[in-house]
Amino acid sequence: MEPGESGLVIVDKPAGWTSHDVVGRMRRIAGTRRVGHAGTLDPMATGVLVVGVGKATRLLGHLALTAKGYDATIRLGESTNTDDAEGEITASASAAAVADEALRAGIAALTGPIEQVPPQVSAIKVNGERAYKMARKGEEVALKARPVAVHDFAVTGVRRHGDVIDVDASIACSSGTYIRALARDLGASLGCGGHLTALRRTRVGPYDLGMARSLEQLAENLEILPIGAAVASAFPRRDVSAEDARAVAHGGRLEAAGLGPGPVGVFAPDGTLLALVEEKDGRAKPLAVFVP
Template structure:
């Protein structure tokens, strides 16, 4: 359990990340805008990608690890007929094979085979650690990186447009998936199943958990007016809510446990009689144990 100190502007900022920026670049910009070093993000977006990046400021940085585990949604463009060493357009083309003969039926079947619970090998150029080293650092040195397949769930993989030009096919798709799913790897694997190779050419994240593009703001707009989603609102949107009495509020504020309320295995937001956020708790063995306490 973490006891977290108070910060006046604690909360979440939902950023519409621009292309070409790393997630770390956005954190650095937000540190200057919010005038605090205490800024983090939930779930990295590659530099090429745009869209929803959830930032936590102050006490809200303690929420990020829990928010990173929620489902995410994307709009993607996959190019079939070309493979790259990064599985996206930022890498070098390593192989070409005409996709002109890939029928619409085969394309749909390929997408269906990558929908549902699957095992996915992460891209060679990824932040996953192998023997204590980041895979992307090893890959960029020319080292072969052996990454194990991991279980992920692709809830939705829907083709929205298909454009054929010569030997390549550009496929627009919408994807909803579990945390830890690489859309680059879906592009690679779709190309592999169709026998022509594939890579990701565009990616826009449209949702992280309950936070979507409608809530996101560009960095330019945030520079004009810093819009921070208050801690209580952020937690109420993302997790089940439990309102407690004054006596129970005192227990939670001091790190005490409460009887479980049957609100599920994931984090639960606990709120006091005045509506203030007290803590995130986890229900196990008949008790609600604090994960992080936010009460003064």
């Protein structure tokens, strides 16, 4: 990594670390305070955490909105106050009588566009306060259901041990989907309760585990995806003339090029990333400009 270089680092987050812990470690590794992350992972979870360094921190809000992939283990037969294994067991009901057909039907009902109530212990704000802070104080938090999309919910293994069933699944979903809430709702629909016991994020948009590196590996060799390559891999690309490049560099708008509703990366004739723009009403207006 060159001094002042901007780009993305795809971290394989270790268990027990918060996403903020990872940012703190990456600040030391990269030698800059300008580090952030896209899409928080709970401490229990491992896997893909997209970290931005330098100017790339301005991409993170846009990257957080892309589809995600997870490998999860759901335990049926026990509910917890956090909907995962980090919480305390609040109820137990034998799952021994849950047939495979009922399990398949329960998963099918949670696939596609669904309305999902976030977990009580979550970072959602209610009247300006984080839900998890209210839950810790013993306050009942009334969270509204939100539309999310579960694109794929594939069972990869079912293990029965007495009164509990452990279900391994591979899940592809929209941004904002809580896998803990899927575990809770699956258990509730089957009448036995459920919670998440393991979670590994396998993908955020175009970035997957194959690109991810551990913090130890990154401390030895900081692999950084340059900001231009990061944008080109995640968003549609638009190459412009020198005249249009000058306009974009000064925050000017271009004619829309019909490249879609989401962010579009605009590149100068020499391949330099200029800006991220959004097409609206026939114009492409800047979301973030990256050239000085």
